Every structure is written in C-alpha cells, then in structure tokens.
Amino acid sequence: MKSKIWLSSPHIGSNELLYVNEAFATNWIAPLGPHVNTFEQGLQLQTNTSHAAALSSGTSAIHLALILLGVKAGDIVFCQSMTFSASANPIAYQGAIPVFIDSERDTWNMDPALLKISLEEAKQNEKLPKAIVPVHLYGMPAKMKEILSIANEYGVPVIEDAAEALGSNIDNKPCGSFGEFGVLSFNGNKIITTSGGGALLSKNAEMIEKARFLATQARDSAPHYQHSHIGYNYRMSNVLAGIGRGQLEVLSDRVKARRNNFERYKKYFSKHNYAGFTIKFQEAPSGYYSNRWLTCILVDPAFNNGLTREVIRLSLEEENIESRPLWKPMHQQPIFANSKAYLNGVSDRLFEDGLCLPSGSNLTDEEFDRIFESLDNLFAKYQNS
Numbered sequence: 586m587k588s589k590i591w592l593s594s595p596h597i598g599s600n601e602l603l604y605v606n607e608a609f610a611t612n613w614i615a616p617l618g619p620h621v622n623t624f625e626q627g628l629q630l631q632t633n634t635s636h637a638a639a640l641s642s643g644t645s646a647i648h649l650a651l652i653l654l655g656v657k658a659g660d661i662v663f664c665q666s667m668t669f670s671a672s673a674n675p676i677a678y679q680g681a682i683p684v685f686i687d688s689e690r691d692t693w694n695m696d697p698a699l700l701k702i703s704l705e706e707a708k709q710n711e712k713l714p715k716a717i718v719p720v721h722l723y724g725m726p727a728k729m730k731e732i733l734s735i736a737n738e739y740g741v742p743v744i745e746d747a748a749e750a751l752g753s754n755i756d757n758k759p760c761g762s763f764g765e766f767g768v769l770s771f772n773g774n775k776i777i778t779t780s781g782g783g784a785l786l787s788k789n790a791e792m793i794e795k796a797r798f799l800a801t802q803a804r805d806s807a808p809h810y811q812h813s814h815i816g817y818n819y820r821m822s823n824v825l826a827g828i829g830r831g832q833l834e835v836l837s838d839r840v841k842a843r844r845n846n847f848e849r850y851k852k853y854f855s856k857h858n859y860a861g862f863t864i865k866f867q868e869a870p871s872g873y874y875s876n877r878w879l880t881c882i883l884v885d886p887a888f889n890n891g892l893t894r895e896v897i898r899l900s901l902e903e904e905n906i907e908s909r910p911l912w913k914p915m916h917q918q919p920i921f922a923n924s925k926a927y928l929n930g931v932s933d934r935l936f937e938d939g940l941c942l943p944s945g946s947n948l949t950d951e952e953f954d955r956i957f958e959s960l961d962n963l964f965a966k967y968q969n970s
C-alpha cells in the first residue's frame with residue numbers, strides 16, 4: 586500500500602519544541618503562563634485586534650462569545666448553514682434556537698441578501714436574533730462589509746467564525762477583526778495548530794477579560810474558592826501555547842504554501858477544461874485574500890462527461906489519497922432537521938458537487954505527482970464516455 590496522502594496534516598516548524606521544552610524547564614505546565622500571554626499578543630498582532638484570549642478550542646470560543654452576548658434558552662441565533670457543526674453546536678449548548686442562512690455563489694459564505702430578508706422577517710415577528718454567525722469557509726472571507734452593514738441596521742452583533750481563515754483578509758483587514766467577536770481554531774487540521782486549541786478576539790477589552798474569567802471556572806477574587814457565575818474550563822495550556830508561538834512564526838510560510846497548492850491545482854485542471862471538462866474553484870472576489878486552507882473543486886457531472894465528485898473521491902481513495910466532500914450544510918443534518926432555514930439552493934449544490942483536495946502545506950512534489958497521475962487516469966477514462 587502506498588503511503589497515505591492526507592487532506593490537511595499538521596506541519597511543525599523549527600521552534601515549537603524549543604518553546605515546549607522551555608515550558609517544561611520552567612515548570613509552567615498550567616492553563617496559564619508566559620507562552621499563553623505571548624501567544625495572545627502574537628494573535629492580536631496577526632489579526633490586528635486589540636484583545637485575544639487563548640482557549641481550549643474554537644468551539645469553546647464560539648460558546649463564550651454567545652454567553653457574553655447574553656444568548657439564553659429560547660433566544661434565536663442566525664448561523665451560516667454551509668459550515669462545520671462546531672459553528673452551530675454552541676447555540677444548542679445555550680438552549681438557543683439556530684436559524685440557518687444559505688450561501689451566495691461567489692465566496693460560498695452567508696448570503697447578505699438572504700440575511701436581509703431573514704432579519705426583516707424576524708423584526709416583523711418581534712424576535713430579532715441575539716447574534717449572527719457568518720463563516721469564512723476554507724479560508725475565503727465572507728462578504729463582511731455587506732453582512733456588517735445589514736447587521737448594524739438591525740442592531741444585531743456578529744460573531745465571525747474565522748476558524749479556517751487565519752491569514753486571510755479583505756482589502757488587508759484581517760479575518761477575525763470584523764465582528765463584535767472573532768473566533769480562531771488551532772485544531773490539528775487547521776492552517777496552524779496547537780494540536781487542539783482556539784482563541785476569542787475582540788476590540789472590547791472588558792469582554793475578553795470576562796471571557797478569561799468564565800474560561801477559568803469563573804472564580805471570584807477571594808482567598809477561598811467563591812463563585813457567583815457558572816464557569817467553564819476552557820483556557821489554553823501553557824504547553825500548547827508554546828506550540829502556538831512556534832506555529833505563528835511560520836504562519837506566512839504556511840499561507841504561501843497553501844496558496845501555491847491552489848495555483849498548482851488550478852493550472853492542472855485548466856489543462857483538462859479544454860477537453861470537455863469544466864472544473865470550478867472557489868474564486869476570490871477582487872480585494873479578497875484567502876489563505877487557501879483547503880483547495881476545493883466543483884464537479885458538475887452535466888459539464889464533465891458524467892464525472893462526479895464522488896467518482897473522483899473514490900478513485901483517489903484507491904490510491905490512498907484522502908479527499909472529502911465539502912461540509913454538509915446544517916439544514917441537511919439530522920440533528921437540525923427541524924430548524925428553520927432560509928435557503929436558495931446554493932449550499933445544496935455545493936455539497937452535491939464539491940470536493941476538498943489534499944491541501945497540506947507539507948505536500949511534496951512526489952505527492953502532487955501521485956495525485957495528478959491518479960486524476961490523469963480518471964480523466965482519460967471519462968474523456969469520451
């Protein structure tokens with residue numbers, strides 16, 4: 586069996602282990618310490634936000650953002666439908682009610698036109714959402730200017746799920762810095778990793794201070810353990826923040842490598858687009874800069890001699906090459922089957938035709954050769970069928 590080519594695997598630089606060793610040498614093996622502070626400062630600098638709290642996951646960051654915005658049982662929260670379930674699950678943790686909003690064709694993210702319609706309807710029903718959660722899928726920024734201007738019109742705060750978009754920006758304004766809150770993830774498959782972790786970003790110092798308080802069991806200041814709030818154990822460990830410090834130092838290299846992957850795939854598929862195939866990509870609107878966390882293609886069988894994304898996926902799998910359908914939209918998930926959704930057919934189509942290709946920043950030329958050879962064989966088979 587040939588060695589496995591992963592969709593997106595961790596890519597460690599040269600200083601991560603030094604920082605981890607430093608944590609051991611100084612006995613800062615705790616959910617606080619100098620690496621956590623330095624990592625938070627690095628994140629602020631990178632995302633051009635004034636405050637950041639390093640947490641145990643991106644999911645916990647979304648959860649805390651909802652709590653800080655006062656989301657309670659029975660409240661409504663609008664969420665992009667086309668996303669990973671972690672964007673929506675914390676809404677359910679609060680006993681709140683998610684309403685899902687479909688995507689637009691350009692960025693594959695929350696459709697501002699549908700958002701406007703849904704907010705207007707919510708206003709008529711006197712039940713505006715407590716928050717709106719757009720997502721920057723696969724690193725491509727959502728149409729934040731439009732989304733924020735509509736959200737402001739109705740006075741609803743935005744939690745920006747930038748878990749996949751560290752290093753992305755719109756007109757040089759970094760993803761994670763647009764909303765009332767920004768959310769990052771450092772899970773093992775993300776563009777940089779702490780093996781598991783996340784962060785909450787905000788311009789609002791008081792909010793991030795509260796996030797740190799809630800994330801460390803909401804301990805009141807007293808010599809004994811005293812609590813007047815329900816707390817959580819959501820802080821990032823100093824050991825893992827050491828990994829994060831090393832990873833932040835190589836972030837720009839990782840973005841460069843992933844954007845290179847995208848160009849490489851694009852060049853490869855453009856060759857085939859002359860021969861009766863039309864493979865489409867997530868294209869960046871002018872001024873939108875994607876970190877290209879994952880390169881994704883759309884394969885409409887009607888324009889590809891009957892070839893489907895599933896045939897491509899299975900044929901790559903035979904060669905031990907991992908690829909994956911795009912996120913299955915939340916409105917199609919069994920767990921959210923009864924949730925209200927504003928739909929336009931875009932995310933259904935994306936799920937039907939979309940495939941994420943191997944996109945790690947550590948892919949080698951030999952691995953690309955294997956991927957392209959496998960695709961070549963498949964294209965040859967479908968050439969005239």
Ligand SMILES: *Cc1c(COP(=O)(O)O)cnc(C)c1O
Pocket residue numbers: 641642643644645668669671672720746748749769770771772781782783
């Ligand atoms: C990864 C991810 C999350 C959750 O991050 P974790 O750190 O895994 O909890 C949230 N939203 C999106 C869109 C993600 O891709």
